[in-house]
Amino acid sequence: MENITQHVIENRTLPDTGYYVCNLRMSSYEEYITFFSMLSYFNPLVAFLGLLSNMISLAILRRCGLQKPSTILLFGLVVADSMCLITPLNYGAILLYFGPNKPFPRLCGFQYEDNLNTFLAFSGIFIEFIGIWGQYVNTWIPVLITLERLFAIFKPLTFKSIITKKRILALVCFCYLFWLPWNLYYSIVMRIVVSTYQDTNYALVRYISNDVRTVKDFIETEVLEHLKSSIPVILISVGCLSLFIKINESLKKRAKITSSSQSTISSTRTTRTLMLTCVLFVITQLIHIAAISLYQSTDVGHYLVRNEFMYLVNNINASCNLVVYITSNKKLYDIFVQLFRRPQLP
Numbered sequence: 001m002e003n004i005t006q007h008v009i010e011n012r013t014l015p016d017t018g019y020y021v022c023n024l025r026m027s028s029y030e031e032y033i034t035f036f037s038m039l040s041y042f043n044p045l046v047a048f049l050g051l052l053s054n055m056i057s058l059a060i061l062r063r064c065g066l067q068k069p070s071t072i073l074l075f076g077l078v079v080a081d082s083m084c085l086i087t088p089l090n091y092g093a094i095l096l097y098f099g100p101n102k103p104f105p106r107l108c109g110f111q112y113e114d115n116l117n118t119f120l121a122f123s124g125i126f127i128e129f130i131g132i133w134g135q136y137v138n139t140w141i142p143v144l145i146t147l148e149r150l151f152a153i154f155k156p157l158t159f160k161s162i163i164t165k166k167r168i169l170a171l172v173c174f175c176y177l178f179w180l181p182w183n184l185y186y187s188i189v190m191r192i193v194v195s196t197y198q199d200t201n202y203a204l205v206r207y208i209s210n211d212v213r214t215v216k217d218f219i220e221t222e223v224l225e226h227l228k229s230s231i232p233v234i235l236i237s238v239g240c241l242s243l244f245i246k247i248n249e250s251l252k253k254r255a256k257i258t259s260s261s262q263s264t265i266s267s268t269r270t271t272r273t274l275m276l277t278c279v280l281f282v283i284t285q286l287i288h289i290a291a292i293s294l295y296q297s298t299d300v301g302h303y304l305v306r307n308e309f310m311y312l313v314n315n316i317n318a319s320c321n322l323v324v325y326i327t328s329n330k331k332l333y334d335i336f337v338q339l340f341r342r343p344q345l346p
Helices: 029-064 069-084 091-098 114-154 165-188 210-258 261-294 300-319 321-328 330-340
Strands: 006-009 019-021 024-026 190-197 200-207
Touching (some): 019 029, 024 029, 029 069, 029 091, 029 300, 069 114, 069 165, 091 114, 114 190, 165 210, 261 300, 261 321, 321 330
Antiparallel strands (some): 019 024, 190 200
C-alpha cells in the first residue's frame, strides 16, 4: 500500500457561522445533530452488537460442523458481514468530523500530534479496505446460497455429487479473491497529505490525483454498483421465486425417493434458513437501490444523512444472522442454547 505524504502550506479564510461538518455546511441544526448521532452513536452501536452476535453465529456454525456446503456458505457470509460491520467502528472518521480539541474544526483533517495524525489516517484506509471488501463479498455469497438451494430442490439425486464441500469452499474463496484486486486498488490510489495552517499540522486522506478519482468513481458507479447490487438482486429474486413455486412438490418427491422423513425435515429446515437469509439481503439491497435512485438531492447535509441511514440498514442486515438462525432452524437454536447453558454437575 503506497501512500504519498506531502507538506502543503495553506492560507485561507475558514467559515465561522452555521452548522458545519468539517468544511461542509449543514442546512439546519436538526440535520447536523441527526448526522452526528447516526455517525457517532447509532451505527457504531448496531455494528458493535452485530459483531458480538456474529461471533456467536460463527461459534454455532463451527459447532454444527463445516462439513455441509450450506454451513460453509453461511460461515463465509457471516465473516463477510463482520468485515462490513468494522467500517462503522472507524473511530478515525468520528474524530475527523467531531473530534474534540481541534484548533481549527473547519479544517477536514486530523489535528493532533503528528504520529497520531498519521496513525489515524493509515488506520482509516485500512478499515475502509476491510469494510468495502466485506460489502462486495457479502453480495455474492447469497447468490451462491440460492444456487445451492436450486440444485438441492431441482436436482436432489445428483445434488451431493455436484455440490460438494470442496467446490463450495472454492467458490466462497473465489468470492473473496475476486474482489481483492479492486479493494487493493481502492487503497493504493489514496495518499496521506500533511498540510499546515497557522503552524498547525493536520493530516488528510486524498486521492493520488483528480483523474484517478474520476476513473475510480466511474468504475464504481457504472460497473461495480451493478455487480454488487442490481445483478445479485435479480439473480436471487428469480431463484427464490423458482424455489417458492417448486419447493413443496420437490420436497415431496425427495421424501418419496429417499424414504426418509428426517431427511425431508432437515432439507426443509436448511432451505428455510438459507432462503430467509437471501430474502433479507434482497430487501436491504432494494432499499439501497431506492435510496440512491429516488433521493438525488444536491444538498451536502441531505447526502450525508441519507448515506448514514443506508449504512444503518446495511448494518442491521449484516447483524441479523444470529436472529435468523435461532428463529428458523431448531438445530441451530439448540446449539445456541447449549453455548450458554451451564454444564450440569455430576
